Amino acid sequence: MIELSAGNLRVPKLSRKVFLVGAGMTDFRKFYPAKQSVELCLEAMKMAVQGLGISPRDFQKKVNYVVLPHFADHFGDQLLAEPKIVDGLGLDPIGNVGVKTGGATGGTGAQIAIMAIASGYASCVPVIGWERMDEVNTRQGNAYIASAACKDFEANLGWSYTTYYALMMCRYLFENHPNRETLAKIAQKNHHYARFSPFSQLPGDYTIEEILNAKVVSDPLTFLECCVMSVGAVALIFCDEETAYRLSDHPVEVIGMGAGSHTLRTADRRDMPILLLPNETEETYKDRKGEWPGFTSFLAARFAARQAYLMAGITDPVEELDVAETHDAFTVSDIQTYEDVGFRPYGHGAEFVESGDAYLGGRLPTNLSGGLLGSMHAVGATGLFQLAELFWQLRGEWDKIHGDENLWRRFEKIKPADWVSLQVPNARRGMAISHAGTGSHVTCSILERR
Amino acid sequence: MPVRVLMSPAAFLSGGEIMTTKKSRQKVTLLPGQRAVLVEKLFGQFVSENLIVRENPREITHYHSYGRLSTFFRALTEGALMGTRCSNSECRHTGIWLPPRVYCPDCWKRMYWIVIDTSDVKVYTHSMTNFPGAGFMLTTPCPLISVVIPEVCTKFMSYLSEFAPGEPYVGMPVKPVFRTKKPTYTILDVSWVPRD
Numbered sequence: 331m332i333e334l335s336a337g338n339l340r341v342p343k344l345s346r347k348v349f350l351v352g353a354g355m356t357d358f359r360k361f362y363p364a365k366q367s368v369e370l371c372l373e374a375m376k377m378a379v380q381g382l383g384i385s386p387r388d389f390q391k392k393v394n395y396v397v398l399p400h401f402a403d404h405f406g407d408q409l410l411a412e413p414k415i416v417d418g419l420g421l422d423p424i425g426n427v428g429v430k431t432g433g434a435t436g437g438t439g440a441q442i443a444i445m446a447i448a449s450g451y452a453s454c455v456p457v458i459g460w461e462r463m464d465e466v467n468t469r470q471g472n473a474y475i476a477s478a479a480c481k482d483f484e485a486n487l488g489w490s491y492t493t494y495y496a497l498m499m500c501r502y503l504f505e506n507h508p509n510r511e512t513l514a515k516i517a518q519k520n521h522h523y524a525r526f527s528p529f530s531q532l533p534g535d536y537t538i539e540e541i542l543n544a545k546v547v548s549d550p551l552t553f554l555e556c557c558v559m560s561v562g563a564v565a566l567i568f569c570d571e572e573t574a575y576r577l578s579d580h581p582v583e584v585i586g587m588g589a590g591s592h593t594l595r596t597a598d599r600r601d602m603p604i605l606l607l608p609n610e611t612e613e614t615y616k617d618r619k620g621e622w623p624g625f626t627s628f629l630a631a632r633f634a635a636r637q638a639y640l641m642a643g644i645t646d647p648v649e650e651l652d653v654a655e656t657h658d659a660f661t662v663s664d665i666q667t668y669e670d671v672g673f674r675p676y677g678h679g680a681e682f683v684e685s686g687d688a689y690l691g692g693r694l695p696t697n698l699s700g701g702l703l704g705s706m707h708a709v710g711a712t713g714l715f716q717l718a719e720l721f722w723q724l725r726g727e728w729d730k731i732h733g734d735e736n737l738w739r740r741f742e743k744i745k746p747a748d749w750v751s752l753q754v755p756n757a758r759r760g761m762a763i764s765h766a767g768t769g770s771h772v773t774c775s776i777l778e779r780r
Numbered sequence: 781m782p783v784r785v786l787m788s789p790a791a792f793l794s795g796g797e798i799m800t801t802k803k804s805r806q807k808v809t810l811l812p813g814q815r816a817v818l819v820e821k822l823f824g825q826f827v828s829e830n831l832i833v834r835e836n837p838r839e840i841t842h843y844h845s846y847g848r849l850s851t852f853f854r855a856l857t858e859g860a861l862m863g864t865r866c867s868n869s870e871c872r873h874t875g876i877w878l879p880p881r882v883y884c885p886d887c888w889k890r891m892y893w894i895v896i897d898t899s900d901v902k903v904y905t906h907s908m909t910n911f912p913g914a915g916f917m918l919t920t921p922c923p924l925i926s927v928v929i930p931e932v933c934t935k936f937m938s939y940l941s942e943f944a945p946g947e948p949y950v951g952m953p954v955k956p957v958f959r960t961k962k963p964t965y966t967i968l969d970v971s972w973v974p975r976d
Binding site: 331332333360361363364407464465467468469470471472473474475476480481482483484486487488489490492493496497498499500501504545546547548549550551595596597598599600601625 | 905938
């Protein structure tokens with residue numbers, strides 16, 4: 331659809347308040363044969379419930395709906411895995427639903443839980459997301475992921491999402507001329523921040539030269555500019571207001587959410603007028619040439635962000651948000667997303683990095699979690715991972731979780747001697763962008779401390 | 781050989797004694813050729829001895845129909861690139877769809893087939909892939925491209941089957957070539973070469 335009407339652009343609203351009260355996760359590994367998916371999900375859920383200070387049995391008594399984001403049945407090789415997770419957590423016969431929207435599966439799963447509570451259907455909903463990506467080798471894994479591309483017209487052309495994003499990157503560089511190094515800085519930043527997280531899979535301090543000189547997967551994307559492939563699980567607990575305050579003194583409220591979609595094939599994205607955000611006007615793009623969204627932008631991300639901003643009353647995201655988590659599957663998709671969600675106007679995403687805004691200490695620190703490049707991309711869990719990291723930031727608990735020596739030991743890791751806090755001082759509002767395919771589904775969720 | 785068995789309650793009550801024959805039972809066994817292979821190394825690292833990691837090999841054939849899009853794939857084998865256009869004169873969006881669509885996504889009316897004029901096609905974007913996923917049927921390095929075609933409202937994805945250093949580049953004129961002999965009946969039956 332390239333002509334949007336009032337009905338399409340309706341601003342969503344929740345019929346009653348919804349809160350995030352708990353979060354837990356496993357560490358993330360390239361392969362994790364020591365634990366089955368049910369074990370990983372239980373361990374993530376257990377951590378979230380321990381944070382509430384109640385017993386598993388007392389938690390089970392409150393649950394009245396369950397959401398299970400999990401993307402790739404063929405990866406885990408278990409169709410209808412959801413009942414195994416629900417059974418493993420002792421939550422049957424509670425109603426539950428599996429969710430899959432590609433890379434946005436976690437974000438969508440969280441939003442399904444939020445909607446279930448806002449509608450009054452449920453009052454306490456755990457969301458447990460996971461992915462098992464180690465049953466095949468990496469080459470087959472890339473093909474499994476690429477089977478989410480159009481099987482008739484795209485999948486055979488690479489069997490790799492890196493190629494599909496590399497096509498976008500080439501066009502982005504051609505149209506917008508950012509310094510190539512700026513994209514590498516995104517990888518450098520996120521791998522670096524991953525060093526301070528016991529959960530992370532690929533932490534490291536790399537020079538820009540090392541990133542640019544790493545093996546080229548699909549020109550111009552190098553290995554260090556591509557997300558990891560992970561095994562792991564994340565659990566969140568959403569509640570209505572009454573339950574939230576019974577379980578927590580300071581829950582985090584959902585103040586904005588939106589979801590967008592676009593063609594599965596990048597090829598099919600027809601030229602259309604730019605959908606403006608609250609911080610933009612026609613004047614913003616009066617001199618802009620070229621098509622939109624083309625290969626350089628994601629309509630789904632812009633649509634989702636617009637809904638969430640209008641719902642939350644946000645008119646200037648960089649000023650009014652304190653911390654953000656974006657879906658940095660590739661360096662180029664991250665810079666594209668900065669523009670889609672209005673951190674900078676189209677064509678100027680590089681400024682968000684070069685200005686220092688994206689770093690801790692900047693105006694809107696982004697992916698302090700280490701993101702998908704440095705920490706994890708266990709697809710069904712990824713959107714939940716972002717919200718869990720925001721949850722701890724907004725409650726001022728980042729150090730308590732990430733600095734916990736026991737957690738580092740439990741994950742068989744050594745806490746770095748130069749470990750530093752990545753807590754954003756007095757963080758009040760955070761936003762997470764969960765993204766699928768080459769932008770086929772995107773969710774935007776905004777949380778605020780209470 | 782007859783064997784004595786315990787009497788059933790009915791036989792006991794009737795004061796009789798019953799005789800029966802031993803049942804011949806059919807066995808269920810593993811099919812021939814079944815064998816278990818345990819994995820010792822995963823992703824280059826040894827698996828802990830207390831874990832069982834088993835190979836689950838499989839060979840599966842799917843039967844995929846292109847449905848009404850078969851017209852497109854058959855045309856490739858005959859040396860033509862075909863797209864579709866909306867048949868509804870009131871539909872506001874009349875660009876050519878490539879990949880083709882059977883129904884117009886804007887008005888839901890049937891589309892009609894046309895042969896696409898490829899005399900002025902240029903590279904819109906490109907990427908040289910070195911590490912494709914499993915199942916990739918072409919040699920590497922392989923330059924993947926998207927092309928821009930006049931009157932076509934989309935950017936068709938394909939590959940360059942002949943290239944020199946510095947190729948492809950954005951704006952490069954290209955022309956299609958078709959795999960009319962030994963076609964794959966996939967999108968790989970069309971590729972592009974430099975127009976010069």
